[in-house]
Amino acid sequence: MGKSQIRIGLLGFGTVGSAFVELLETQKSSIFSKTGLELVVTHVAVNDLTKDRSGLNAQTLLTNKPNEVIENTEVDLVVELMGGLLPAKDLVEAALENSKPVITANKELLSKEGRHLFTLAGVRKVDLLFEAAVAGGIPLIRVLRESLLGEPVEKIMGIVNGTTNYILSQMEEKSMPYSEALLEAQNLGYAESDPTADVSGQDAASKAAIIAMVAFGADVSLDDVPFEGIENISSADVAFAKRAGCAIKLLAMVSKYENELEVQVYPAMLPNSHPLSSVRDSFNAVFVEGAAVDSLMLFGRGAGGMPTASAVLGDVIDAAVNLSNRTYRDIGDLTEVPLIQGDEQKSAYYVSVQVIDEPGVLATVASVFAKHDISIQTMEQEGMDREARLVFITHEVEENRLEGALSELSNLSCVEKLGTVIRVLEA
Amino acid sequence: MGKSQIRIGLLGFGTVGSAFVELLETQKSSIFSKTGLELVVTHVAVNDLTKDRSGLNAQTLLTNKPNEVIENTEVDLVVELMGGLLPAKDLVEAALENSKPVITANKELLSKEGRHLFTLAGVRKVDLLFEAAVAGGIPLIRVLRESLLGEPVEKIMGIVNGTTNYILSQMEEKSMPYSEALLEAQNLGYAESDPTADVSGQDAASKAAIIAMVAFGADVSLDDVPFEGIENISSADVAFAKRAGCAIKLLAMVSKYENELEVQVYPAMLPNSHPLSSVRDSFNAVFVEGAAVDSLMLFGRGAGGMPTASAVLGDVIDAAVNLSNRTYRDIGDLTEVPLIQGDEQKSAYYVSVQVIDEPGVLATVASVFAKHDISIQTMEQEGMDREARLVFITHEVEENRLEGALSELSNLSCVEKLGTVIRVLEA
Numbered sequence: 001m002g003k004s005q006i007r008i009g010l011l012g013f014g015t016v017g018s019a020f021v022e023l024l025e026t027q028k029s030s031i032f033s034k035t036g037l038e039l040v041v042t043h044v045a046v047n048d049l050t051k052d053r054s055g056l057n058a059q060t061l062l063t064n065k066p067n068e069v070i071e072n073t074e075v076d077l078v079v080e081l082m083g084g085l086l087p088a089k090d091l092v093e094a095a096l097e098n099s100k101p102v103i104t105a106n107k108e109l110l111s112k113e114g115r116h117l118f119t120l121a122g123v124r125k126v127d128l129l130f131e132a133a134v135a136g137g138i139p140l141i142r143v144l145r146e147s148l149l150g151e152p153v154e155k156i157m158g159i160v161n162g163t164t165n166y167i168l169s170q171m172e173e174k175s176m177p178y179s180e181a182l183l184e185a186q187n188l189g190y191a192e193s194d195p196t197a198d199v200s201g202q203d204a205a206s207k208a209a210i211i212a213m214v215a216f217g218a219d220v221s222l223d224d225v226p227f228e229g230i231e232n233i234s235s236a237d238v239a240f241a242k243r244a245g246c247a248i249k250l251l252a253m254v255s256k257y258e259n260e261l262e263v264q265v266y267p268a269m270l271p272n273s274h275p276l277s278s279v280r281d282s283f284n285a286v287f288v289e290g291a292a293v294d295s296l297m298l299f300g301r302g303a304g305g306m307p308t309a310s311a312v313l314g315d316v317i318d319a320a321v322n323l324s325n326r327t328y329r330d331i332g333d334l335t336e337v338p339l340i341q342g343d344e345q346k347s348a349y350y351v352s353v354q355v356i357d358e359p360g361v362l363a364t365v366a367s368v369f370a371k372h373d374i375s376i377q378t379m380e381q382e383g384m385d386r387e388a389r390l391v392f393i394t395h396e397v398e399e400n401r402l403e404g405a406l407s408e409l410s411n412l413s414c415v416e417k418l419g420t421v422i423r424v425l426e427a
Numbered sequence: 428m429g430k431s432q433i434r435i436g437l438l439g440f441g442t443v444g445s446a447f448v449e450l451l452e453t454q455k456s457s458i459f460s461k462t463g464l465e466l467v468v469t470h471v472a473v474n475d476l477t478k479d480r481s482g483l484n485a486q487t488l489l490t491n492k493p494n495e496v497i498e499n500t501e502v503d504l505v506v507e508l509m510g511g512l513l514p515a516k517d518l519v520e521a522a523l524e525n526s527k528p529v530i531t532a533n534k535e536l537l538s539k540e541g542r543h544l545f546t547l548a549g550v551r552k553v554d555l556l557f558e559a560a561v562a563g564g565i566p567l568i569r570v571l572r573e574s575l576l577g578e579p580v581e582k583i584m585g586i587v588n589g590t591t592n593y594i595l596s597q598m599e600e601k602s603m604p605y606s607e608a609l610l611e612a613q614n615l616g617y618a619e620s621d622p623t624a625d626v627s628g629q630d631a632a633s634k635a636a637i638i639a640m641v642a643f644g645a646d647v648s649l650d651d652v653p654f655e656g657i658e659n660i661s662s663a664d665v666a667f668a669k670r671a672g673c674a675i676k677l678l679a680m681v682s683k684y685e686n687e688l689e690v691q692v693y694p695a696m697l698p699n700s701h702p703l704s705s706v707r708d709s710f711n712a713v714f715v716e717g718a719a720v721d722s723l724m725l726f727g728r729g730a731g732g733m734p735t736a737s738a739v740l741g742d743v744i745d746a747a748v749n750l751s752n753r754t755y756r757d758i759g760d761l762t763e764v765p766l767i768q769g770d771e772q773k774s775a776y777y778v779s780v781q782v783i784d785e786p787g788v789l790a791t792v793a794s795v796f797a798k799h800d801i802s803i804q805t806m807e808q809e810g811m812d813r814e815a816r817l818v819f820i821t822h823e824v825e826e827n828r829l830e831g832a833l834s835e836l837s838n839l840s841c842v843e844k845l846g847t848v849i850r851v852l853e854a
Contacts, residue, residue, distance in 0.1 A: 019719075023577070023719050024577070026579065027577045027578075027579060030577070030579075031576065031577050033759070034576060034644065034759050035576070035759075131574070137719075137720040137721065137723060138723065139570045139574035139575075139723075142569065142570070142573060142574050143566045143569070143570070146569060146573075146741065146744075146745060147558070147566035147569050147738070147741040148566075148737075148741065149458070149461060149462070149741060149744050150450070150451070150454045150457070150458050150737070150740040150741060150743075150744050151454075151737050151740070151741070152453065152454065152457075217461065275705075275726060278702075278705055283722075290737065291733075292446075292450050292564075292733040292734065292736060292737035292740075293564040293727065293728065293733070293734050293737035293738075294564065294727070294728045294731070294733070294734050295710075295726075295727055295728065296564060296565065296566075296725075296726065296727040296728075297724075297725070297726040297727065298723075298724070298725055298726075299702060299722075299723065299724040299725075299726065300720065300721070300722055300723040300724065301720065301721045301722065301723075304721070306718075306719040306720070306721070307719065307720050307721050309719060310575075310577070310578050310717065310719035310720035311574070311720075313577040313578070313719075314573065314574040314575065314576060314577060314578070316577075317573075317576050317577050318573060321756075325752070325754040327752040327754050329748075332460070332461050332462075
């Protein structure tokens, strides 16, 4: 065993950073009695030295020069909670170069620079832990890296963005339009004033990339992950899904097919019998399928200061224990894995089409599907004055074949507008 | 790093043992590429040497003398999958004494001898891992021991017995009586021909004891855990729960109140809004509440050869990695924690009473509740010829106060029979 005091240098003191310090303070003696280790935050780097930092111990050194923290020989372990790509990347890199274990909650950093940083941590033989970067307080990363290290994992489906899940839940439960649900999410602090990163699916895509790295050792970065968001989903779509015994969820999908990997984010209709379909409000959940373990789901808080701090603390203890045992957990080298292109993928689809309500329209529209050899599972028509909304659920079809049909449909004179197109998944 | 080949001695080659060997065989090269370790099952102890063991490698040494496995200097690590208290206890003890890490799926052993074995493993500085002993393929133990080591855990509620969950699900979905659902569970192999250990709640109680040890470091053994089963639950009870927007679930409850711990097993009505209420069939799930992490749920297969083998393999890899790093994870000393006695606990209750259907009966019964200062939330009466069934849901009341009322009720001449009494939990 090495030293029993572990000195922590913290970069960033926002919501998660201050929650982390508060949590560590209350749990210090319990952690000591379980591990024999005394964890102390000795240095904190912030942007603005004039702000009130009353949560901090008087002994803690406050600085606005983060380099002083990561280069300090009196800091054993670095916790990066600044977020964003820069300067976090340079700082994490320098900390690892200085052979200090790093704990980070930074999904942007890992989804773009994961491979490089994992390699660096391996070379320096130190831990790089990031439980909090995906699904907040849910211990997904540890379960994938450790419990399931020997499991033939086949598929991971995650509700990993609380903002969009809250919006979709509100639309379903209160028959709210998207814009109203978004506004409510903003008022509650679930969505930012510019909600693009969440509602476009980009945030979920960075988490999908990290999941692919950890679960499949695949060299995937955010740029490799196609994503669709929820901006175009209407209350009519949500209501239809509900009548069909489904819920619409924004899913991060990481699946293995032979030697290829699918890594994508899209909204999908999930039948109520699927455990993910009942995940409501801002909760996150990740469903894992493995050949041996069968189905596994982890459910919890994907965001928020304290749940995220809880995940950070779990990692900090792990790294501290490893440090005192002079060991670490290597994530291994990431390898290039061919990614399946979305348009070769088969799925059933929900397609809504706004048409002029006159005789023969249904036949015209249906014939386009037939011409592209797309068979229809169910069809519904809603009249709206001189217009009508046709809703189809297709049988399984390749995305590019569907797109051919959609582009032909949009050129028909009886079609006012193509509505939403959403994948329909089986239980 | 130590040696790169880890030789495994396996005790027991039943459903889980053979699934473990099969799974390891398919995953061997993937584990090697992730950890640099070659895991080989070199020795297997079985009862009956004459049975067909075609799943085993020709190089594997088969013996009916388990001591030869645990004492063998060519075995690095022992996997105990025999089950039962004896001779498993002596063998695990001897393996630890020989400084070999032990992986076990034996809930009976741990719930009775946990403290002693954990201490021994600590003295010998080797791993004693047991993910598969609670909730099969669900990585609960690792999450509690590692991810949540720093979390102020407040409450753990678990559906940790698949047999009873299957029976209760069938009773709810198909309005089946208990006896019929039990028979179906037996036909499907979910329940044993003598189902007592499952349906009485005893199996769940041993898991509750293990959860209390791991989550709270409490020296709790099976004998300390009061348990109730599901044998007395009728289809009428299940139907009432359903009408009230609830499901009846058999719960292992481990909760912290100040410095006391509640460790119990009982059936409870859970509102549909609670994530555990939608856990169906033979699935298991464990719900954790912590002051920082908020709500967390883990869901998956609680039994079955492959899911259990998956959990065993995760532990084996962990122990192998630790062995090659010359380290281990100490569980720490268990300490005596005062346990709350059930009868001081407050809860709302569902109470069903079978009465003679004549004027004044309801008033008489209601006055008994009033006399014991128990207030009623809802009441329902069902006529059945000359008899009637009265069903009450009380407000919160101490168990001993309720028992006073029940004993007085059972002495009333108009009361034919006291029916089921079930706790009603809030969301």
